[in-house]
Amino acid sequence: MLNQSKIKNQFPIFSHKKDGKPLVFLDSASSTQKPKIVIDVLKNYYETSYANVHRGIYDLSEKSTEAYEKSRKTISKFINAKSAKEIIFTRNTTESINLIAYSFGNSNINKNDEIIVSALEHHSNLVPWQELAKRKHAKLKIIPLKKDLTLDFESYKKLLTKKTKIVAITAMSNVTGTIVPIEKFVKEARKYNAKILIDGAQSVPHLKTDVQKIDCDFLVFSAHKMLGPTGVGILYGKEATLDDMPPFLYGGDMISEVKQFNSSYAELPNKFEAGTPNIADVIAFEKAIEFIEEIGLENIEKHEKSLLKYAKEKFSKYPEVKLYTPKDCKNAGGILSFTVKGIHPHDLATIFNEDNVCIRTGQHCAAPLVESLGEIALNRMSFYVYNDFNDIDIAKKSLKKALKLFK
Amino acid sequence: MDLFSETILDHYKHPSNKGSLKNPTITISEVNPLCGDKLKIDLKIDSKNRIKEIGITPQGCAISTASASLLSEKLIGKSLKEIEALTEKDIFKMLGIEINPGRIKCAMLPLVTIKKALLMKELKEKK
Missing domain, CATH: 3.90.1150.10 (Aspartate Aminotransferase, domain 1)
Structure with a gap:
């Protein structure tokens, strides 16, 4: 104990x-309480060290950038990503999934292609795929639940075809608590060259997660469900996959060169982080991870x-x-x-x-x-x-x- | 004041006017998407535009069920105009309990449903 x-x-x-x-x-499972060290970091940061990131030449801005990027690094290590570039900050898990459904989905899913989700999904990992399927006239398939409240793996194997472009499943249900043996599901998806997204909103705060071992293309989760502040979502993506995807939101901080009628975009991770990010909460989230790792x-x-x-x-x-x-x-x-x-x-x-x-x-x-x-x-x-x-x-x-x- | 007063619990366990009506003038079903509560209401309206009979089929919490039950008693003989004039205040008074913000939707579901039914009837008649 x-x-x-x-x-x-x-x-x-x-x-x-x-x-x-x-x-x-x-x-x-809805949202966790926050330890004092997370709250203190927020207060201290605003009182002593605040400035925008990736902008200024002055010390405050450089220090802000450093702390923000350090948090990214800590998160990448926490889930054993190959590099910090593979960590994108969003607002929450829902936004991370929408980013993938719009950016990856719009450019890779076509008429009659197939998207697979499971019967255990939270609305956030169901509705974006319903909409993508409607937009693209693709087919949405659902892995059924067995009577013992675990996912029916045999049915899943039969649902996969050469037309399956992405499998999006939870690693732990927010209703039944069911832990899904995701590695098995990933291996099967690989046989068909399908991409696989893991909704880790419930699992990452509670179970050791190693994205290289799981070998998923995407993993999404939220800081507020793991002792961190609200307003920080994480999108992990394999570097090569993220590189191939177009930006989701356009504007400041995500550009490389801007001309009056044309622009080119920044490298990872900035390409997916348009506008001033949630700097303070990202920085405070690092303390939450340290707290979890200490236990x-x-x-x-x-x-x-x-x-x-x-x-x-x-x-x-x-x-x-x-x-x-x-x-x-x-x-x-x-x-x-x-x-x-x-x-x-x-x-x-x-x-x-x-x-x-x-x-x-x-x-x-x-x-x-x-x-x-x-x-x-x-x-x-x-x-x-x-x-x-x-x-x-x-x-x-x-x-x-x-x-x-x-x- | 206690939310689960004797009146509320009594109407929850034994709702008045429970069941469907034969040949209702209007039937309407409403769902509270937050909690999944369902409520079906059948109304029989006489030629003078007054509620003659009411049948409720509640499938929900104590507050929404008791509210539907108490309201069904209150509405018989009332004119449609009188029903349209009913407000949140009237419902709270009828329930005789303090409703916290999280439960207002439960308490209001029956009246909202009936008002919607009457609006539908009006629209239909205009056509």
């Missing part, structure tokens, strides 16, 4: 109680698995509770979705909220998946470094209270 109280103390938000009740934060991803994974196991045991004792999680904890991250018979998720979350317990309810931006499970909405608890068994015990008490009220 991690040293929970020591970790929790480093997150200022947990020192604030509501009506004397401590904060039980079980919604990290160690292996320890984080182990810790979350033990929380998942504990929560499953506690919640499955109630016959009204139905869990939507792979049977084997081995196939799942620290996410537990469930329904309670007779209590709508919104009502349950309202009762949990009275006890200062934050859970997510609804369709989790994955409406087709939730509907395929036969539910109109789900409750979801998700865990991170600052959670402990006590959090789950408090949530269980809230559940008991709700069951009594709605009896």
Whole structure:
């Protein structure tokens, strides 16, 4: 187990109680809380070191540029990219996927080509591909889900054809917590020369990720789901693939030479970062990565698995509770979705909220998946470094209270 | 004030006017995309443009279901003009509880749905 109280103390938000009740934060799959060192960097940077990047000759601007590029380097090492040039900053995972769908998609996908996604996708890794398929009269195919809530690999093999241009799949579902064995999926896509995008929004904060080992073309994730600030998305792409893609947004900072009627564009990574970027938040994100690395991803994974196991045991004792999680904890991250018979998720979350317990309810931006499970909405608890068994015990008490009220 | 008052829970567990109507004047279904709540409302309107009968098929949370149930009781005998004049304030008063911002959509779903149904009827008659 991690040293929970020591970790929790480093997150200022947990020192604030509501009506004397401590904060039980079980919604990290949506967005995580921030440690003090991340918040401090933001404040210090604006107070002492702020200036725009890639512009000035003066010290402040040079230092800003240096810190911004240092963060890029740290991120590239964190996922074992070959070079920092392969890291592009966006606003969030959704924007990273849209960048690929527009830039790569518009220039490589034609009529009757095929795009494959899975039944586990968040709307952000489904809707951009639906739109691309419509724009290009291409075909969208969906890898089905098996009853055990894992992806049907055999069906996937049959969906792949010579017309498949890109496979876009999640490495971990934000609803069921299912961990997808992505390396297997990548190998299969390679046989057909299809590009492969991994949505790592849920996996990168919790599982060790090595893009060279996975051998994916793209990996996308967000800083705010891993202790970093909001407004920073990451797009990793293989250098050769990114080089072949046209820019997504045009304007300042992404150009090489500009004439009145024609321009040429900058090299990677600037080619994909038009306009003044989110400098302060990128710089602060580096501290979040250092914080995670200090604890160690292996320890984080182990810790979350033990929380998942504990929560499953506690919640499955109630016959009204139905869990939507792979049977084997081995196939799942620290996410537990469930329904309670007779209590709508919104009502349950309202009762949990009275006890200062934050859970997510609804369709989790994955409406087709939730509907395929036969539910109109789900409750979801998700865990991170600052959670402990006590959090789950408090949530269980809230559940008991709700069951009594709605009896 | 407690959100899950006895009245709210009672109307959630045993909604008034539950079920579909035979030969309704209008039927409308509405979805709250945020939570997936669904609500179907059947209305029978008499020649004087008053609600004669109402049938609700709720599939949602306690707040939206109780709001639909209480509203269905309130609307019988009301003229369409009177319904159009109803506001968020009236719904909160009817529910008798404090609604936090996150739940306003749940509380308002039934009235929004009925108003939409009446608007559709009006448009149809104009054609």
